[in-house]
Amino acid sequence: MSTDAYPEISFESRMSSVEFRVSEQAHITVDGKKCADCSTRGCITACPANLFVPTADGGILFNYELCFECGTCYMVCNEEGAITWSYPEGGHGVVFHSS
Amino acid sequence: MSNSDVPDVDVPDFDVVVVGAGPAGSAAALELARAGRSVCLLERGPYPGSKNMYGGVIYGRVLDSLIPNWWEEAPIQRWVTRRSTMLMTGNQALTVDYRSNTWGEAPYNGATAFRPDFDAWLAAKAEAAGAVLICSTTATGLLRDGQRVVGVRTDRPDGDLTARVVICCDGVNSFLAKEAGLYPPSDPANYTLGVKETIALPREVIDERFAVRGNHGVDIEILGCTGKVPGGGFLYTNAESLAVGLVLSLPELAKCGRRPEEILAELKSHPAIAPLIEGGEVKEYSAHMIPEAGYKMMPELIGDGILVAGDAAAMCLAAGIWLEGVNFAIGSGAAAGQAAARAVQRRDTSTAGLGDYRRRLEANFVMTDHRKLKDAPHLVMSDLAQQQLPRIACGVMEQLFTVTNPEPKPGLRKIIRSQMKLNNLKLRDAISQGVKALRTYG
Ligand SMILES: Cc1cc2nc3c(=O)[nH]c(=O)nc-3n(C[C@H](O)[C@H](O)[C@H](O)COP(=O)(O)OP(=O)(O)OC[C@H]3O[C@@H](n4cnc5c(N)ncnc54)[C@H](O)[C@@H]3O)c2cc1C
Ligand code: SF4
Numbered sequence: 334m335s336t337d338a339y340p341e342i343s344f345e346s347r348m349s350s351v352e353f354r355v356s357e358q359a360h361i362t363v364d365g366k367k368c369a370d371c372s373t374r375g376c377i378t379a380c381p382a383n384l385f386v387p388t389a390d391g392g393i394l395f396n397y398e399l400c401f402e403c404g405t406c407y408m409v410c411n412e413e414g415a416i417t418w419s420y421p422e423g424g425h426g427v428v429f430h431s432s
Numbered sequence: 433m434s435n436s437d438v439p440d441v442d443v444p445d446f447d448v449v450v451v452g453a454g455p456a457g458s459a460a461a462l463e464l465a466r467a468g469r470s471v472c473l474l475e476r477g478p479y480p481g482s483k484n485m486y487g488g489v490i491y492g493r494v495l496d497s498l499i500p501n502w503w504e505e506a507p508i509q510r511w512v513t514r515r516s517t518m519l520m521t522g523n524q525a526l527t528v529d530y531r532s533n534t535w536g537e538a539p540y541n542g543a544t545a546f547r548p549d550f551d552a553w554l555a556a557k558a559e560a561a562g563a564v565l566i567c568s569t570t571a572t573g574l575l576r577d578g579q580r581v582v583g584v585r586t587d588r589p590d591g592d593l594t595a596r597v598v599i600c601c602d603g604v605n606s607f608l609a610k611e612a613g614l615y616p617p618s619d620p621a622n623y624t625l626g627v628k629e630t631i632a633l634p635r636e637v638i639d640e641r642f643a644v645r646g647n648h649g650v651d652i653e654i655l656g657c658t659g660k661v662p663g664g665g666f667l668y669t670n671a672e673s674l675a676v677g678l679v680l681s682l683p684e685l686a687k688c689g690r691r692p693e694e695i696l697a698e699l700k701s702h703p704a705i706a707p708l709i710e711g712g713e714v715k716e717y718s719a720h721m722i723p724e725a726g727y728k729m730m731p732e733l734i735g736d737g738i739l740v741a742g743d744a745a746a747m748c749l750a751a752g753i754w755l756e757g758v759n760f761a762i763g764s765g766a767a768a769g770q771a772a773a774r775a776v777q778r779r780d781t782s783t784a785g786l787g788d789y790r791r792r793l794e795a796n797f798v799m800t801d802h803r804k805l806k807d808a809p810h811l812v813m814s815d816l817a818q819q820q821l822p823r824i825a826c827g828v829m830e831q832l833f834t835v836t837n838p839e840p841k842p843g844l845r846k847i848i849r850s851q852m853k854l855n856n857l858k859l860r861d862a863i864s865q866g867v868k869a870l871r872t873y874g
């Protein structure tokens with residue numbers, strides 16, 4: 334149904350509209366070993382920042398840098414302990430301006 | 433600190449530490465400061481509001497008693513004078529549109545605003561009243577003396593802050609309320625994810641497309657735009673931008689195989705929406721969770737030395753035609769501030785000593801509305817409201833307005849019956865759901 338008149342922007346330009354003050358310290362880590370046993374993999378579709386990327390060997394590649402800190406991933410995660418989640422250190426992470 | 437006659441090594445850094453400078457936290461800190469208590473307002477973002485996004489409308493009546501004539505100074509975008517509810521299918525839309533110019537005059541009803549502006553403004557009010565605002569500082573845990581909460585740990589060097597009361601206004605994820613044992617294990621079914629694009633457009637273009645003038649604006653809530661995922665959509669006008677977004681049930685989103693921005697792209701290309709946003713440029717994309725289930729997921733609100741308010745206590749009201757969280761955050765935050773101030777003054781900040789918080793919530797709109805509408809979130813997320821209602825409503829309109837000459841016009845009753853049948857809705861179920869809806873909203 335999408336029309337040529339209003340082309341959708343790419344995910345990269347979508348995310349480039351957001352300011353992230355990236356910390357050197359990862360606030361979220363994912364234990365790829367646990368992901369190998371996961372049958373649901375809800376994180377892949379639900380993470381609004383699209384940070385969970387499936388790898389060829391059945392694992393998950395994750396990078397914390399462009400994260401909204403929303404909490405969706407740990408909520409929908411299927412495997413106990415696969416995601417270690419905390420907020421970034423104070424002053425870092427996502428910064429909204431017109432939301 | 434002057435409230436102890438004997439010098440005391442156990443004197444805490446502050447009477448109260450409020451975690452989170454969202455609307456709940458700033459309202460709490462404002463009340464405490466005004467009551468003469470020493471209060472620290474802690475915020476992990478570089479400034480209040482920097483971590484916060486929402487749909488876009490703040491209902492200000494709750495501010496009347498806190499900040500008289502707030503509308504003369506609050507950083508708003510537009511005053512909402514048109515409220516529409518839209519039921520849509522893939523290529524149809526039925527809109528109920530209400531306009532009231534009374535809402536465009538003081539004391540106003542609702543306004544669109546950017547949270548980074550609004551939250552910073554409200555926090556500054558608390559600061560001006562005497563609260564100590566500390567930004568760029570994350571509370572990482574609770575300090576305890578046995579069961580009693582006596583402060584918070586922060587990520588600053590030597591960053592422990594002690595207090596007689598900690599008020600958790602740390603939003604939907606509230607790790608502090610969870611750490612305090614006030615929540616049962618969380619159920620993702622109680623939460624939704626909100627995603628939103630702020631789309632820049634010239635002021636005149638918005639005025640024309642939405643048929644408003646000056647600082648008047650529009651609020652559109654949309655049902656039937658989220659595919660198989662229970663949820664809803666919204667479109668709001670700011671001064672020189674639009675906010676277009678979705679609210680999506682977490683477990684269903686995780687299962688559906690489609691990403692949030694894909695579902696949003698579909699809404700944006702809908703024939704009823706596309707012409708409104710045409711030519712606009714995405715200025716900011718944002719995402720945040722909502723404690724959708726409201727009353728039924730609320731935690732214990734009071735513990736020994738600790739109170740929970742706002743989204744941290746699931747006080748956001750998500751009931752279909754209403755999506756109100758900021759006003760409930762301010763209402764509950766102010767009540768928490770008042771109750772904490774009283775408890776500190778009486779030197780009893782135990783669970784019992786803080787019990788006044790619940791009484792205050794019960795006495796005002798916060799708990800009254802939530803209890804009354806406790807079934808609404810579930811009703812709105814039901815198959816009937818999500819799938820059948822939009823299709824039947826649009827189908828009825830389609831048939832009603834399609835001229836079938838030379839065939840005579842079908843009767844309305846027949847149309848409704850045929851649409852219900854087409855969408856597998858039995859009269860019995862329609863009536864029982866209708867009765868339930870009347871009971872919930874009535
Ligand atoms: C998509 C969407 C649309 C919405 N639409 C509307 C609407 O149109 N109208 C409306 O009224 N409501 C709406 N809401 C709901 C509204 O946004 C919330 O109910 C409201 O923000 C709750 O306020 P709060 O102060 O409780 O929490 P928040 O606004 O979330 O504030 C919490 C604050 O605490 C800080 N914080 C969190 N943890 C820590 C920590 N450990 N240390 C230090 N600081 C911390 C955060 O940075 C944040 O500033 C919407 C929500 C969403 C997601
Ligand atoms: S849902 Fe959890 S366990 Fe499954 S793939 Fe995602 S992060 Fe890994």
Ligand code: SF4
Nearest residue numbers: 380400401403404406
């Ligand atoms: S917190 Fe939200 S944005 Fe960040 S990784 Fe998890 S789901 Fe993605």
